[in-house]
Amino acid sequence: MPEAALQHGHGEEQADGHAQTHPRFAHHFESLENQKESASLGMWVFLAQEVMFFGGLFMAYILYRNLYHGAFEYGSHLLNWKLGFFNTIVLIGSSVTMAMAVHSAALGQRTRIVGWLLATILLGSVFLGVKVVEYTEKFHHNLVPGETFGLPYEGMDPHHAMPDNMRRPTQVYYSLYFAMTGLHALHMIIGIPILAGIAWFAHKGEYSARFHTPVELVGLYWHFVDIVWIFLFPLLYLIH
Amino acid sequence: MTTTSTGAERRNYLNASEGLLSWLLTTDHKRIAILYLISVTFMFFLGGFFAAGVRLELLTPRGDLLEADTYNKFFTLHGVFMVFFVLIPAIPAILGNFLIPLMIGARDLAFPRINLLSWYIYVLGAAFTIVAMISGGVDTGWTFYTPYSTIYSNSAVLTAGVGIFITGFSSILTGLNFIVTIHKMRAPGLTWFRLPLFVWAHYATSLIQILGTPVVAVTVLMVAAERAFHLGFFDPRVGGDPVLFQHLFWFYSHPAVYIMILPAMGVISELVTAFSRKRIFGYPVVAISSLSIAVVGFLVWGHHMYVAGQSAYAGMVFSFLSFLVAIPSAIKTFNWTATLYKGSISWQAPMLYVIGFLGLFTVGGLTGIFLASMGLDVHVHDTYFVVAHFHYIMVGGAIMAYMGGLHFWWPKMTGRMYPEWWARVSAVLVFIGFNATFFPQFLLGYLGMPRRYHAYVGEFQVLNVFSTAGASVLGVGYLLPMVYFLWSLKYGEVVGDNPFGAKGLEWQTSSPPPVENFPEQPRVTEEAYAYSESEVGHA
Amino acid sequence: MQWTGPLPYMPEQASSVAPEVDALYLFLVGISIFFGVLIAALVVGFAVRYRRRSEDEKTPHIHGSALLEVAWSAIPLAIVMAVFFWSAKIYFDINRAPQNPMEVYVVGKRWMWKLQHLTGQREINQLHVPVGVPVKLTLTSEDVIHSFFVPAFRIKKDAIPGRYTSLSFTATKAGRYHLFCAEYCGTQHSGMIGEIVVLEPHEFQEWLAGGAAATSPAAAGEKLFKDLACITCHKGDTGARGPALAGVFGSDVRLADGSVVKADESYLRESIVNPTARVVAGYQPIMPTFQGVVSEEQLMQLVAYIQTLKREGQGAPPAAAPAGAGQPKGGQ
Amino acid sequence: MSDHVVPVRVYLAVFAALMVLTGLTVAVWRMDLGVFATPVALGIAMLKAVLVILYFMHVKYNDKLTKLVAASGFFFLVILFGITILDYWARGRLNPETRLPGAVHLEDK
Ligand code: HEA
Ligand code: HEA
């Protein structure tokens, strides 16, 4: 779609000069447009891969939720849905700031790219911070699968002791909880430094309306991570 | 285009720059292919070493050569190395890497640095697995069935699992690179239906690599987490279902067998046409059948689980689809055969491999039909019948095709010819040795000898002796090329750019090709395999 | 070396399904020979007939043939579809639960097979069965997955920890046959072998009588039921803390979440090791788990015992338990 | 390719929609719709995902190939889920004792 790119590019072609001489142009491509399309296609293919990667865990989730419905409900009640809700809003917010960063990049507004990216990083970090709080609490409450799972902990209201016969199936729920949210968090932990790097390059003026593919690609990645959470929130926190 | 002679003197990708570093930091797909060639060959001999150990142990019914645990580690490492580190990368990462850009008239793959990265990932994964091998080995079988792998095994499952997890990403990135390259970097005029079938086959393969591999990656991750952190996914003690692991594992590992065979089929399509100087019979059918194998191949994984407590109804669905997925393979086989009709058939070594492939793949595939039959598989499941089936396809089919392809493109890659006579000897040795090794295993399997048996009951011995004897011939058959390929690097005849008179775009540049592949952007004006007389004769 | 099978290189046929399986096998061997020879003959034939005689030979321009493509898709398709139905039928024959079978409980444990007849005889790595009587095995495992494989019977089934599987056969010929473990289970996987001894019915009766007086699994289960104090909650009267178990087996049990399950062996087993997974309507999830307290064998005995409890007017059937018992919302 | 510049108000609208839907998810959960709870929650999540994919990820403005790739991952996911669930669902219909305990909620009489 080189035509589309030309139509929507905003006046910087002149500054950039001919596509083939753009500093970021890799010469094994036919043209800069071709290079950008390839990069974007590559990212999409990567995301298709990511879908399947999470898919394995979701499969396990579906199965065990059907087998141990009671335990899943019980386990989810031990989570703090308000924190999950808060995080959902934060992460969707970060998706919006990310989209705005791409938007600014497409308009060639350098400082704005940096600003939006920083906002995204900030929101992402808030999300991870909340996750840390949640995880720590689970550790203290003996909700980490293993020998001590579900045992009473210091300062526990004895009424809330986990019934002995709930320990096993609930452990399956928490295994999935940690695996799914952990893998999701890992994706963010990988994403944030990349965002930071791109913000740095943006600051140095690497991106223009004509070429800002890296911003777009990291945007796609970030949105994907957001989508995963959109499913995780109701599946893990809100079970009846 | 370019004139023949003095092939080695001209500037090419091999002599463009020097020093180890220029290889380790290269982003040239051709050099990366060579890096893969070296590492995969290494892993092949490692896997072969363990196969030799297995066969020697099985010479006698009693477990006398190896300890039971050692034997278990031997076949596990054999399977792991051969599947994940040899056959899955062999054709795509070596031949595919080298040839796809050449075949489509591109200067490189779309993401050369990612290409190099995937080699490093491969090496890292291999390193982990080798560490696992040294630090106690792995004894779970290449299938890593739970709960054995998660709870009971005392071996280095974690390290090996991490190795496989890592290598998976090498495979994914290669697939990603191919998909984008094939979509976006074809030379002008090279429409989809002018693509060489090798490229089609790799396109289909890449789909599986991308959509299947992540599932096995996350599955071994779950096994690792279960082992290391006591998370409970498959652990029956906390209510997990071990059979879920099998679903997830085979969801990848069945399609993975097509990762191994599809590129081999691509090679065969190229070789059949080149050595019969004839257009492929039924081009569109052969092309599309690759895609249908890739897609339908995702629907049949449960045929590994007929006796694993899977429901009979799911079994029926899987069985039905397994039969369906055999049809495109049958179609391909018939089309290759028909291509030979009225050809101008040369009996050079690569063609011998093609003939071997056609025979052995047919046997392997047809015995797949036995296994897909639910009622029959109940008996032969997890016996040597299955072992024979997959060696027929993987060794007799895929490795044969790989060897044929390696011979065929050897002059392209190195500028020098392999010694024809020796190559024919080795092809014949492999064929004979192979059949002697694995045919008896069909009989053993039907008689009921279970696989993964360190010791076995006496009445199975005769056939096992045959098998071991055959394996030694087979081993020689594989050692020979190793020797003469190395020899030919220095002493091989320097041949022209296109010693076989083949048609593909890759033959229209010099051999070995220059770094930029083509001095100028090639344009494609005709269909693939335009060998026949109504077309312009070959140059 | 001697093979007593129907043809050389085939194992003996000693069960009712073996001839069926062999018939399909031989059919497929025939198909394979046909196609194998066909392809080999064509490939080699063409390669010889059309070998290259000179370097500038021209080849004809053949694109393909729709007719041929259809033919060589449709013929194999027809064959495999026939094989599909045939093989599915055999599979169902193998797996269909027989009427009034002789039941044997089988527990796989690294690395041996522990078997117990319903009449109480215990065996290890050996199973005695009479000719002509359908036998149903209920399999499970104490550790990893094993697989019960009898080549002469052409049957095999995995024994999976955490659940029951079943396998039935009818032996047709007296003799001794190999029993193998076919699923890799660790060090002594290849040593986890045994034999099936098929006896003529009268010999089998003698064998049964010859064994030391054995407690039947149900009797052992009854003892366990008392020893483990199950009886304190499952007293069988309406006021008890747990539902009456008489007549539960085979009945439809209404659960607290409104669904209904059939109380089969697996359900009973699950009710003991993982009681909270399915809670009977009208009861609280107070039953402790016996996971780890009882072995798989003991579980099978408990299950066998509960199966023998017939509803004889004592106590209300569990499904119609008092509705008054409070249902706390959480934690079910 | 997505050099397409989407007006900011579209982003804002999508953001608003996502927020409303998130609120709705929680509201529905608190209402306890019984058997419908899960399908509704998943339906909302899918709607949200589609919004993100179409607008934030610009798939709406992209070529067919991107759409195809985006869909392919989900397609194969459905295969994985579908047939595996089929197995669990159908377990034990032939010989009930082989069923994974409780895998079946069917009232198979
Ligand atoms: C490259 C690898 C490869 C390939 C391509 C295949 C191809 C096929 N495989 Fe195989 N298979 C394996 C590798 C492979 N397999 C491995 C490694 C295992 C064991 C894993 C383990 O447990 O460790 C295995 C196990 C395996 C099983 C499980 C057995 C068991 O454990 O009990 C089954 C069951 O259905 C099966 C079936 C098939 C079928 C139907 C095909 C089909 O795709 C074959 C199609 C080809 C043809 C049919 C031949 C050509 C056709 C003709 C010449 C025309 C005539 C045709 C007809 C009349 C139909 N395979
Ligand atoms: C690409 C895949 C591939 C390849 C190429 C091979 C190649 C061979 N395989 Fe293997 N095999 C598998 C994939 C493969 N295999 C898999 C997946 C399994 C299942 C594992 C499991 O159950 O988990 C298996 C299992 C397996 C078994 C069953 C073990 C068991 O169940 O107990 C046997 C037994 O004969 C066997 C034999 C062989 C032989 C003789 C070769 C030969 O073709 C190899 C020939 C090559 C050489 C011999 C190398 C060259 C010679 C040397 C390097 C010299 C040797 C050096 C010394 C002796 C010092 N293989």
Ligand code: CUA
């Ligand atoms: Cu038990 Cu193998």
Ligand SMILES: [Cu+2]
């Ligand atoms: Cu398969």
